[in-house]
Amino acid sequence: MAVGLSMLLTAMVLTACGSVDNLSGGNTSNNSSNKSGTQLTGQANSSDYQGVIKNGRYQTSKSRGVSVSQESNQFNIKGFESELLNISKKEFSTKKYIFQEGQYLSTNTVTNWLGRKSKSNPTGLNPKNNGSTSPTRRNPLYLSQINEQDFLVQDGKKLKTAGITIGLAMNSVDYYKKTKYGATFETDISKSQMKAEGKKIANKVLARLRKKSALKNVPIVIAMYRQASDDSLVGGSFYAYSVNASGATKVSNWTKVNQKSYVFPIQSGQSSPNSNDESSFENFKSEVQNFFPNLSGVTAQAQYTDGSLSGMNVNINTQFYSQTEIISFTQYLQTAAQKYLPANAPIDITVQSTEGIQSFLSRKANEKKFSFHVFNSY
Amino acid sequence: MAVGLSMLLTAMVLTACGSVDNLSGGNTSNNSSNKSGTQLTGQANSSDYQGVIKNGRYQTSKSRGVSVSQESNQFNIKGFESELLNISKKEFSTKKYIFQEGQYLSTNTVTNWLGRKSKSNPTGLNPKNNGSTSPTRRNPLYLSQINEQDFLVQDGKKLKTAGITIGLAMNSVDYYKKTKYGATFETDISKSQMKAEGKKIANKVLARLRKKSALKNVPIVIAMYRQASDDSLVGGSFYAYSVNASGATKVSNWTKVNQKSYVFPIQSGQSSPNSNDESSFENFKSEVQNFFPNLSGVTAQAQYTDGSLSGMNVNINTQFYSQTEIISFTQYLQTAAQKYLPANAPIDITVQSTEGIQSFLSRKANEKKFSFHVFNSY
Known part of the structure; x- marks a missing residue:
């Protein structure tokens, strides 16, 4: 029974926007044009849930x-x-x-x-x-x-x-x-x-x-x-x-x-969750901050679970003067982040200017390399 | 000679932040603490150039x-x-x-x-x-x-x-x-x-x-x-x-x-670069627009090279009422984009609210699946 169910659900996952017959109508027409009945959002990967769409609309x-x-x-x-x-x-x-x-x-x-x-x-x-x-x-x-x-x-x-x-x-x-x-x-x-x-x-x-x-x-x-x-x-x-x-x-x-979030850099007078992570971040920050002649702002949200770093969001604000500066900075961050930031924990790095987000880098838990994306325009 | 050079450069790429001896000093200390001399930004992948860092700073x-x-x-x-x-x-x-x-x-x-x-x-x-x-x-x-x-x-x-x-x-x-x-x-x-x-x-x-x-x-x-x-x-x-x-x-x-960029949806009176791509986008737009009870704005920049779509940036603006809505919407977009948007060309999709970017999806040229990232907070 459990196997049957999971097979059924797997089949739904594989059909991307799996259509579930609805209660009243028994509407089984194919889902590409079908706006009535229940559908699922599709599952991006096995660690995310599918959500419910009713009559073409997300069930809020x-x-x-x-x-x-x-x-x-x-x-x-x-x-x-x-x-x-x-x-x-x-x-x-x-x-x-x-x-x-x-x-x-x-x-x-x-x-x-x-x-x-x-x-x-x-x-x-x-x-x-x-x-x-x-x-x-x-x-x-x-x-x-x-x-x-x-x-x-x-x-x-x-x-x-x-x-x-x-x-x-x-x-x-x-x-x-x-x-x-x-x-x-x-x-x-x-x-x-x-x-x-x-x-x-x-x-x-x-x-x-x-x-x-x-x-x-x-x-x-x-x-x-x-x-x-x-x-x-x-x-x-x-x-x-x-x-x-x-x-x-x-x-x-x-x-x-046992979970708590902190802002890096740690303000004086505030307790540090882990002095190694703190100095890792400080090294990264001072390295990155002076990359351009103008100063970049570097802060982070860090989450600790059972005393260990379980996630970090780094936010970098700087002023760019060309698209090639953004590309070079992002490449540089990829190596600097891998070198300086704490290993193992998932880390996101968002690069912003007054014009909004310019690029971002991301590393999943236990991965070594940061993947990245530079936002472009046509 | 050309082989020697490319090997040399490959070696530099592999060392991430490859240090190049500088002219005057012949400073060859290891680059982790070395702020003098010339370094390279590191190469993210073979389709990007490395950039030049001088004395710890990007050469603007x-x-x-x-x-x-x-x-x-x-x-x-x-x-x-x-x-x-x-x-x-x-x-x-x-x-x-x-x-x-x-x-x-x-x-x-x-x-x-x-x-x-x-x-x-x-x-x-x-x-x-x-x-x-x-x-x-x-x-x-x-x-x-x-x-x-x-x-x-x-x-x-x-x-x-x-x-x-x-x-x-x-x-x-x-x-x-x-x-x-x-x-x-x-x-x-x-x-x-x-x-x-x-x-x-x-x-x-x-x-x-x-x-x-x-x-x-x-x-x-x-x-x-x-x-x-x-x-x-x-x-x-x-x-x-x-x-x-x-x-x-x-x-x-x-x-x-032979290159030109267009805004989708094509305004009435404006010429369309490709009616198939235009209707693909229109289908995607109408599908996505009504996902939430509140309307989402969907526009795109599309670039054509020699008459074919060579890149597209889709921008979606909507109001979210919870993080789970953002996750579900992004999952849904992953399947909807694959289903409706033109194949083969590289496509970026940025999802924004008044609070800024919430998630984004991206597909490289000739890939089938969109990868995605939902921005989180701790």
Whole structure:
């Protein structure tokens, strides 16, 4: 049975935009002109999920746009969503499952859940307003983002939900105003307080999801993220997740996640995650910075998992005076990056000017050479 | 001899940042900490030149920045420089030659040559001011940009100039003002007039270059480019080039270049370079445009050489609401591009939002599959 399913899915993958017969119509016409029924996005490689296209359109999240409209630090959104997908991949194999943007939590539901609990908002997952506006005495908002990811398998001629992942992003700082348009104040939230509140919220969310018939008997992964402050140049990080077997309405077991992102160069007074990596980056930076008579800016986001570098995005800003300068610089970066930057971890290097991106280099985990691309124009 | 040289150069390529002993010092210390002497940028692949690094710094053009400060249409700069490099590659093999930004024409020289001939500027290559401000009676500026590319080979312990390429960019429209800060007027320049003036200018330039002792006995390639108008969304194109053997002071033979760039979708009233390619693009566009509930903008630059598509840059602008939307969209594009876009030609696809580039896909000439990269954040 499992073999049959995976063969079926493999066949779908091979047909690029594999068409899945739709529920109502049984529309089986070939997918090149077929805009009705369900299709898949196609799978770029085995480490990515296919997504769901319905009637020629991507099936977007039922709560689409809530995070974008509420979060002020973009890094907290991008990092939260893509790392959540990595956690999902541990439980729901990309070979077996199809990814679907969250269909069970609507914009209304998510907006209400993110609100404070009150008479008019009984489902609010953040604490009641206790009347205080003092940073240390008020009840802060703990929960800041909810992200739902659905995982489907083929069931006869339909796609069926076989598991879901919920990401809960917790504030490390709650920003608030005492009066509308007034100054912004901050309530810091300690890690221990955040963790305790997060566990309570996760249990409530799990119990609520189990009330939906389609989610009664599927595994539900809940993953906890600590957001970075608004002025951070990297996003926050996941600190724990739980895999809740079919039917479980209470989290029985949390798995710790040890992950943190840093900005390179490390600012004085800030702790360094690894002095070797730091000096590697500093050498690369000073080498690259003086390549042109005008100075280039070199910074990086570096992510550490269990104490080791698990990914780095290097951003280089400089002014170019010709296309040949861009080509030469990119070639030079290819050798300099290989020579100076830490080995093994995946690294992206983006080269920008005031005109936008000019070239970029990329190396996957455990590869040696950077591949690159210079953006051209006709 | 030729074999020895190419072996030597191959060895340099293999050592990534190959150090070349410098003239004065004979400094042969290893290049990791060596900031003096001449190095090469490293060669990314056999179809790119290595560039020259002197004392740890890229050897920039002696006329660096002249084009950037004078041209208003960026596409005329980028396209001019990178296509000029392609013309150079026909004459100066990337396996044998090292690229150096122009060192023989200085900023002053280029600025004077681009000016009008006058008492105070006897070397001006553009015609004298005849006093008229009428669009049809005045003498327009024909020559708009000069680009020099030098090609070196190893000669004992030094690098020696073994050939140079000069690109001359001619105006299709000359923009001028009658009074400072006044309105901008235009003089259109016909192709035949441009070609005639271009030939005269090329001969003058060739004769002047031969007066420099280092350039007396090397091949000099001169390539002629017709600029696009300032409001064009693609750059201009090369229309001819000449390879002038050692010592020749007059161009004896021009090779025609049949190249032109177009913007897709083709505007009504504009001629289409190829109706098959046009409908391929239109199908791709309409398929992709409606992928999200919000509309995506899809345009392209397409370059035709000898009547066939020789390259395409597709630009997609859309609004994303999550990182998973970006991943799914990119996967979908990978299959849609392969299915709909013209085969064989190299194609780049850039996916942008208001936040900048989000992902990009690329397929080399004669490849089938698009490779892709989704930009991430930590």
